[in-house]
Amino acid sequence: MSKKPQILKEIQNKELPEVNYAYQKTISYSQMSMYRSCPHKWELQYKEGHYNNDPNIHFTFGTSMHEVIQDWLTVLYEESSLVADDMNLEELFQEKFITLYQEEYKKFKNTHYSSPEELREFFEDGVAILNFLQKKRSTYFSKRGWHLAGIELPIVMNVGNNLVYKGFIDMVLYHEPTNKFYIYDIKTSRSGWNAKAKKDETKQMQLVLYKKFFNEQYGIPLEDIEVEFFIVKRKIWENSDFPIYRVQLHKPAAGKNKLKKADRILEEFISECFTPKGKYQDKKHAKVVSPLCKWCAFNNNKELCDKS
Numbered sequence: 001m002s003k004k005p006q007i008l009k010e011i012q013n014k015e016l017p018e019v020n021y022a023y024q025k026t027i028s029y030s031q032m033s034m035y036r037s038c039p040h041k042w043e044l045q046y047k048e049g050h051y052n053n054d055p056n057i058h059f060t061f062g063t064s065m066h067e068v069i070q071d072w073l074t075v076l077y078e079e080s081s082l083v084a085d086d087m088n089l090e091e092l093f094q095e096k097f098i099t100l101y102q103e104e105y106k107k108f109k110n111t112h113y114s115s116p117e118e119l120r121e122f123f124e125d126g127v128a129i130l131n132f133l134q135k136k137r138s139t140y141f142s143k144r145g146w147h148l149a150g151i152e153l154p155i156v157m158n159v160g161n162n163l164v165y166k167g168f169i170d171m172v173l174y175h176e177p178t179n180k181f182y183i184y185d186i187k188t189s190r191s192g193w194n195a196k197a198k199k200d201e202t203k204q205m206q207l208v209l210y211k212k213f214f215n216e217q218y219g220i221p222l223e224d225i226e227v228e229f230f231i232v233k234r235k236i237w238e239n240s241d242f243p244i245y246r247v248q249l250h251k252p253a254a255g256k257n258k259l260k261k262a263d264r265i266l267e268e269f270i271s272e273c274f275t276p277k278g279k280y281q282d283k284k285h286a287k288v289v290s291p292l293c294k295w296c297a298f299n300n301n302k303e304l305c306d307k308s
């Protein structure tokens, strides 16, 4: 294993502010994204605490897949390629997938939230993704000059009076010869992102905000930070004449204008939802009734949302 560069030691040893939940509130990209899709939904969930914890197979699959990829990359960069190539990712995935499913099943009052057929399908999709990744490892993850800067790297930044932005970056790689950092967010998707998904500003904002906070928290110059979505696809078109990859890489625009826009979106969210002292605004937030309501946990709860 090559020597860890000093800059990575500094990042990994950096002391971050502790959040005092007695008087501080945390905000996150998920909150902002929910607020942008429907302010009332954000109000119900975050301000009033109507959490809906019903499990679903996409969460179970996505979480297990993230963990396996992250464990594998940690071994690749912190131990060796040989050990990473030898890892039995199918077994690791099976263990995580089943354990998480069982935990969620218990929390859900011992009720199944998926069928054996669906579980098998998701499991097989996961195995196909992991086989692809392990086989094509050097296409996506080179070792020469590269280091792992962090997995689930924390961001904890004061963004206002008693308000803290809190998040975790899926994966950060460092390329020593060019002194550049690459921030990745791993997404699981059915068959990849289409043009509309790639243009979705709310999706892009996640990585733009990570770039901003990575710069502010760890002192890395903006010009040395790249961001990219690492999208793994459950389904590919098997009969294509061309090779179809299980991974789609998407670099969202994240230059000066996007950074300014991210600042504006963050400021708007804070001023719409919180007082200058960091308390929740005493007001009702608008409902956005749209076809997306059918995916909302409050869709059939008329007491909490009558959609009027």
Ligand code: SF4
Residues within 6 Å of the ligand: 038, 040, 041, 287, 288, 289, 290, 292, 293, 296, 297, 298, 299, 305, 306, 307
């Ligand atoms: S059902 Fe629709 S309008 Fe109501 S909270 Fe959910 S997304 Fe908003």
